[in-house]
Amino acid sequence: MDPTVRKILAFLTQIELPFQLSYFTHDTFLPGLRLQQGVLHIDVDKLLYAGDILHEAAHIAVCEPTERHLLSDDVYKCRSNKSWMKGEEVAAIAWSVAAIQHIGLPISVVLHPDGYKGSSENLIRVFEDNELYGQPLLAAWSMIDSVEEFPNVRTWVRQVSWAEPVVV
Template sequence: MTKVTASACTWRDEGGGEAAAARILPFLEDIGIEVDWIGEQKEQLLGGLAIVEGRILIDPETPVWPGDLLHEAGHIAAVPAEERGTLGPLVADPTDEMVAIAWSYAASLPCGLPLRQLFHDGGYRGDSAALITAYATGHYIGAPMLGVYGMTADLRTALAEGLPAFPSLSRWLR
């Protein structure tokens, strides 16, 4: 099959739809996270999406929130490079989830994805509104772990060492 494009997939409009996906897919490609067709893969954490061998796989027939591409990419991005190619399917882990949430927020900025579309009502176990409020007010849940992974710095360290502070990342992949 051909390369994954926004126009070839089914998107949930309340998640930003095709226009949001058209911004997200090239961003992921540019930073080195592959998105491919799901094919016969059956193991999915989210309907229509799976992480297999460090790649995001998408079912073009299943409606997907574009922001979920960023969330799943956050899981891939936070894994050490030597483990990335074997990642997936995922087992839910609270720390990994918080890291993926923080990473997806940082990635939503260059992709132009508003908080209400990133933290859509169809996910996050009913915590969408709380996440929107937290990130809108600078309470970056999960961001300290991105600092531990060397992907960003807290404000104090950033000012002292001239590094980017969250939500800017010094690198997109761990």
């Protein structure tokens, strides 16, 4: 197994984010990855980019806790309340950047050139320049202490629901 994939899977195990090594006989939205009822299924033989594991894991991590079990296939089609989705996508990108830095690998592993609709370079610059991109949501959900503390994460899997009052 690729050493980068091994490090990422060790991290997911450490934070107790649900994943399962699988074998796919069909195409998936991202090669080698599939969400099924809040569990990330990974076919390492079909995986193109190790960093994509973290991005898909981030969808589980930042998801509204009461809806996490609904995450299957296309995260934009399986949710009952889609009004949060754009915010969760931005938070997922910030989460995956914090995760890759925590693991000790370059941001470009997650923000690779073939992802993010051609805006990977811009996103890398945003994070290298410490600009805000998803950090306020991570703070609102008590996943980080403050935007200034990013990329230090307090809790890797969101526990705070929108229905709960949040003190920031």
